[in-house]
Amino acid sequence: MHERLSFYIKRDSVIHRLNPLTKLVLVFAFIGVAFTFPWYWMSLSLFLFVLIPLAFVAKVSREYFFTATRLILPAAGFLFLMQALFQPIGEEIIFQFYFLDATRESLAFAFTIAARIIVMISAFTLLLLTTHPSELMSDLTRRGLPGQFAYVIISTLQILPQMQAKAQTIIAAQRSRGLDTESTFLKRAGSVLPLVGPLVFGSLVEVEERAIAIEARGFTSKKEKTSLHEVPDTVTDKTIRWVLIILIILSISLNLWL
Amino acid sequence: MALVNIQNLTYKYPLTKTPALQNINLQIEQGEFISVIGANGAGKSTLCYALAGFVPHFFKGEISGEIEVDGVASSKSTLDEWVVNVGLAFQNPFNQISGAKYTVFEEIAFGLENAGVPREQMQSRVEEAMKLTGISNLADRSPYSLSGGQQQRVALTSILVMQPKLLVLDEPTSQMDPIGTREVFSVIHNLTQSGMTVVMVEHKVEWIAHFATRVIALKDGSILTEGKPGDVLTSDVLTKNGFGVSRYTSVAREAKKQGLWKKEKLPVTLFEAAEGFNRNA
Amino acid sequence: MLDKIKSNFNTQTWVLIPIAIAINLVVGQIVLTLKLPVFLDSIGTVLVAVLCGPWAGALTGALSNTIAGIALDPGWFPWWPVAAMIGYMAGRMAEWGFFKSWWKVVVTGFVIALTAVIVSTPIAVYLFGGITASGSSFITAYLLQTGQGIWQAVASTSFITEPVDKITTAMLAFAIILGLPKRTVGGYPKAANAEAEGADRNQLYIAIGVVVLLVLFAAFLLRNILGG
Numbered sequence: 001m002h003e004r005l006s007f008y009i010k011r012d013s014v015i016h017r018l019n020p021l022t023k024l025v026l027v028f029a030f031i032g033v034a035f036t037f038p039w040y041w042m043s044l045s046l047f048l049f050v051l052i053p054l055a056f057v058a059k060v061s062r063e064y065f066f067t068a069t070r071l072i073l074p075a076a077g078f079l080f081l082m083q084a085l086f087q088p089i090g091e092e093i094i095f096q097f098y099f100l101d102a103t104r105e106s107l108a109f110a111f112t113i114a115a116r117i118i119v120m121i122s123a124f125t126l127l128l129l130t131t132h133p134s135e136l137m138s139d140l141t142r143r144g145l146p147g148q149f150a151y152v153i154i155s156t157l158q159i160l161p162q163m164q165a166k167a168q169t170i171i172a173a174q175r176s177r178g179l180d181t182e183s184t185f186l187k188r189a190g191s192v193l194p195l196v197g198p199l200v201f202g203s204l205v206e207v208e209e210r211a212i213a214i215e216a217r218g219f220t221s222k223k224e225k226t227s228l229h230e231v232p233d234t235v236t237d238k239t240i241r242w243v244l245i246i247l248i249i250l251s252i253s254l255n256l257w258l
Numbered sequence: 259m260a261l262v263n264i265q266n267l268t269y270k271y272p273l274t275k276t277p278a279l280q281n282i283n284l285q286i287e288q289g290e291f292i293s294v295i296g297a298n299g300a301g302k303s304t305l306c307y308a309l310a311g312f313v314p315h316f317f318k319g320e321i322s323g324e325i326e327v328d329g330v331a332s333s334k335s336t337l338d339e340w341v342v343n344v345g346l347a348f349q350n351p352f353n354q355i356s357g358a359k360y361t362v363f364e365e366i367a368f369g370l371e372n373a374g375v376p377r378e379q380m381q382s383r384v385e386e387a388m389k390l391t392g393i394s395n396l397a398d399r400s401p402y403s404l405s406g407g408q409q410q411r412v413a414l415t416s417i418l419v420m421q422p423k424l425l426v427l428d429e430p431t432s433q434m435d436p437i438g439t440r441e442v443f444s445v446i447h448n449l450t451q452s453g454m455t456v457v458m459v460e461h462k463v464e465w466i467a468h469f470a471t472r473v474i475a476l477k478d479g480s481i482l483t484e485g486k487p488g489d490v491l492t493s494d495v496l497t498k499n500g501f502g503v504s505r506y507t508s509v510a511r512e513a514k515k516q517g518l519w520k521k522e523k524l525p526v527t528l529f530e531a532a533e534g535f536n537r538n539a
Numbered sequence: 540m541l542d543k544i545k546s547n548f549n550t551q552t553w554v555l556i557p558i559a560i561a562i563n564l565v566v567g568q569i570v571l572t573l574k575l576p577v578f579l580d581s582i583g584t585v586l587v588a589v590l591c592g593p594w595a596g597a598l599t600g601a602l603s604n605t606i607a608g609i610a611l612d613p614g615w616f617p618w619w620p621v622a623a624m625i626g627y628m629a630g631r632m633a634e635w636g637f638f639k640s641w642w643k644v645v646v647t648g649f650v651i652a653l654t655a656v657i658v659s660t661p662i663a664v665y666l667f668g669g670i671t672a673s674g675s676s677f678i679t680a681y682l683l684q685t686g687q688g689i690w691q692a693v694a695s696t697s698f699i700t701e702p703v704d705k706i707t708t709a710m711l712a713f714a715i716i717l718g719l720p721k722r723t724v725g726g727y728p729k730a731a732n733a734e735a736e737g738a739d740r741n742q743l744y745i746a747i748g749v750v751v752l753l754v755l756f757a758a759f760l761l762r763n764i765l766g767g
C-alpha cells in the first residue's frame with residue numbers, strides 16, 4: 001500500500017515539466033472527449049494513439065504498464081464482462097450462460113464503457129506518475145484554492161498508509177486471539193468493535209493536539225500565504241490549456257448536435 | 259520592562275468547576291530560562307497554553323486577569339497574531355508533525371509559508387534554523403521516517419524558524435531517552451546563550467539545576483514557590499508538598515542529619531554532590 | 540450562505556477530515572476482510588457531519604471518494620456525489636436534533652440511506668447502464684431479466700442494501716461520539732448537535748432490534764423478488 005500512495009516517479013521529461021494545472025486540464029480533456037465524442041472508436045483511439053505514446057514521452061512507460069496490467073485492465077475487464085452479460089439489451093444473442101446472455105448490442109455497450117474507463121483511469125495515472133502531490137497542491141493554492149485544501153489532501157495521503165498499517169497490526173493481534181474471518185456471521189459482526197474501536201478512538205483523541213500544533217505555526221493566519229517551491233507556468237502551458245478547453249467544448253457540442 | 263507580565267491570572271476550562279490556574283502573578287525578563295515543575299494536573303500545560311495564547315483563544319472557558327508579552331495584551335489579540343511572538347512545542351513529537359509536507363525542509367517552512375514570508379528569505383531562514391538545531395542532514399527525509407528525538411528537534415526547529423520572542427516548551431523530553439534529552443537540552447541551552455527567553459516544563463531536576471535560571475513550582479493551579487534552581491529544588495516546601503527531588507539532594511539531606519554533609523546548601527546534581535562531599539574530606 | 544459554510548470549519552475540522560477519510564477507507568477494508576454484508580465506508584463522513592456540520596460532511600464525503608479513487612480503486616470516483624450528499628444529509632439531520640438518542644439516530648440512518656438511493660440511481664443508470672462493478676449488480680441484472688424497468692431495478696437493488704448499512708453506520712458513529720471524553724468533543728463547531736439527551740441501554744437494544752428487523756425484511760424482500 002505504501003508505495004501506491006505516492007505514484008510519483010521523479011524523472012525529467014517534457015510532461016514532468018508541464019504546469020500541474022495543464023496536466024489536470026489534460027486529464028479532464030481526455031475524460032470529456034472519451035465520454036462525449038460521438039465516434040464509436042474514439043476512446044480506444046485515444047488510448048492507443050495518444051495515452052500510450054504519452055507514457056513513453058513522459059518516460060514512465062514501465063510504471064504505466066505495470067499499473068495498467070495490475071489495476072486498469074482487470075477493472076475494465078470485469079466491467080466489460082458484467083456489462084456484456086447483464087445488460088438486457090439487444091436481440092441477436094452471441095452466447096448464453098444460464099439466464100445471462102451476451103448480445104451484439106450488449107457487447108458493443110460493454111466495449112464502450114470499458115474503453116472509457118480505461119481512458120479515464122489511464123489519464124489520471126499519468127498525471128499522478130508525473131506530478132508530485134505537493135507540487136499540484138502548491139500550484140492550485142497559488143491560484144486561489146484555500147490553503148486548507150492542500151493540507152487536507154496531503155495529510156490524508158500521509159495518514160492513510162499509517163492507519164492501514166495500524167489496522168494490520170490490530171487485525172494480526174486479534175487473529176492471534178482467535179479472530180477467524182471464516183467463522184459464523186455473529187462472531188464476525190461481533191469483532192467489528194474490537195477491531196475498529198482502538199483505531200478510531202486513538203486517532204480522534206489526537207485531533208486537539210494536532211490542531212494546536214498547526215495553529216502554533218500560523219495555520220489560521222490571515223496573511224496571504226507564500227510557497228517554498230516555485231511552480232513554473234509558461235506561455236506554452238497557457239496555450240495548451242486553451243486548446244484543450246476548446247477541444248472539450250467542441251466534443252460536447254458535437255455530441256449535443258448529432 | 260519585563261518581556262512577559264502575568265497579572266492575577268485565573269482560568270477555568272469549559273465544563274469544569276475548579277480553575278486550572280489560580281491567581282498567577284509572574285514576570286519574565288528577556289533571556290531568562292525558566293523551568294516549571296509540578297505534579298500531574300498541577301496546571302503546567304495550562305500555563306504553557308496561556309503563554310502561547312491557546313488559553314483562552316483556542317480552549318475558550320472563563321478567564322480573568324491579564325497576560326502581556328512584549329507590551330501586548332493577550333485579551334486584545336487574536337491567536338494567529340499571538341503565535342508570531344510566542345512559539346509552543348510540546349510532549350508528543352508525532353502529533354506536532356503538520357502532515358501537510360513530505361520533507362523535513364518543507365515541514366520547517368510550513369509556518370513561514372503561512373506567515374507569508376517571501377520565498378528567498380524562507381530558504382535561508384530554514385537553513386539557518388536547521389543548522390542551529392543540528393538537523394541539516396535530515397532536510398530531505400520524510401518527517402514520519404524519523405526517530406522521536408529527531409522529530410522533536412524538527413518540531414522545535416519549525417517553531418524557532420518563526421523567530422518568536424518567547425519559546426514555550428511543555429515536557430519536550432518526557433518521551434525521550436537520555437541521548438534525545440541531551441540533544442534537546444543542548445539546543446535550548448545554545449538558544450538561551452544567544453538571548454532567547456524560554457519557559458520549559460520539565461521533570462528532570464538535574465538538567466534543570468544545570469541550565470535553568472529560575473524554577474517555578476506549581477501546585478493545584480497556583481505558584482507554590484519560585485526562585486533559583488539550587489534553592490527551590492532543595493527546599494523543604496517542595497518535599498513537604500510531595501515533589502520529587504534529585505537523588506543527590508536526598509542523599510545529602512540524609513548525610514546532613516548524620517553530620518556527614520557540612521555545607522549549608524544541599525546539592526541537586528552529581529557534580530555539586532561530589533564537590534560537597536569532597537570538601538568534607 | 541458563505542458564513543454558514545464557514546461556521547463548519549475550524550482548525551479541528553481541518554485536522555479531523557483527513558482522519559475521517561482514513562477511517563472511512565480503513566474501516567471499509569476491515570469490514571470487507573470480515574466478509575460482512577455491509578460497507579461501513581462512511582463512518583468518518585458521518586462523524587464529521589455531526590460534529591462539524593453538513594458542509595464539512597459533504598466535503599469529507601467527496602474527498603473520501605476522490606482519494607479512494609487515487610489510492611485504492613478508481614471505481615470509487617464516479618460515486619463522489621453520493622458520498623457528499625450522505626455527509627450533507629447526516630449534518631442536516633444532526634442540526635435538526637436527530638443525533639441525540641438511539642432511535643433518532645436510526646431515523647437519521649434511514650434518511651441517509653434514502654438519500655444514497657436517490658443520488659446513486661441516476662449515476663448507475665447514466666454512467667453504467669445500471670450495471671456497476673459491485674456485487675449487488677447481480678440483483679439488478681436479475682431484476683432486469685425479469686422485465687423490470689432499469690430505474691426501478693437499480694433503485695430497488697440499492698434499497699435492499701442501503702438502509703441496513705447506513706443505519707449501522709450512523710449507530711456506530713453515535714457510539715463513538717458517546718465513548719469520547721466530553722472535552723474531546725467540545726472543540727468542534729457543532730458539538731452541541733451531538734449532545735446525547737436520552738441514550739440509555741434500553742433504547743440501544745430497541746435500536747439494535749430495529750436493525751435486526753430491517754435485515755430480516757431485506758432478506759425477505761430479496762427472497763420474494765428473486766423467488767418470484
Ligand SMILES: Nc1ncnc2c1ncn2[C@@H]1O[C@H](COP(=O)(O)OP(=O)(O)O)[C@@H](O)[C@H]1O
Nearest residue numbers: 271274278297298299300301302303304305722
Ligand atoms: N481541555 C481541558 N478541558 C477541561 N479540563 C482540562 C483540560 N485540560 C486540562 N484540564 C484540567 O486542568 C487541570 C490542569 O491540567 P494541566 O494543565 O494539563 O496539568 P499538568 O500539565 O500540570 O499535568 C487538570 O485538572 C486537568 O484535568
Ligand SMILES: [Mg+2]
Nearest residue numbers: 302303304428
Ligand atoms: Mg501537562
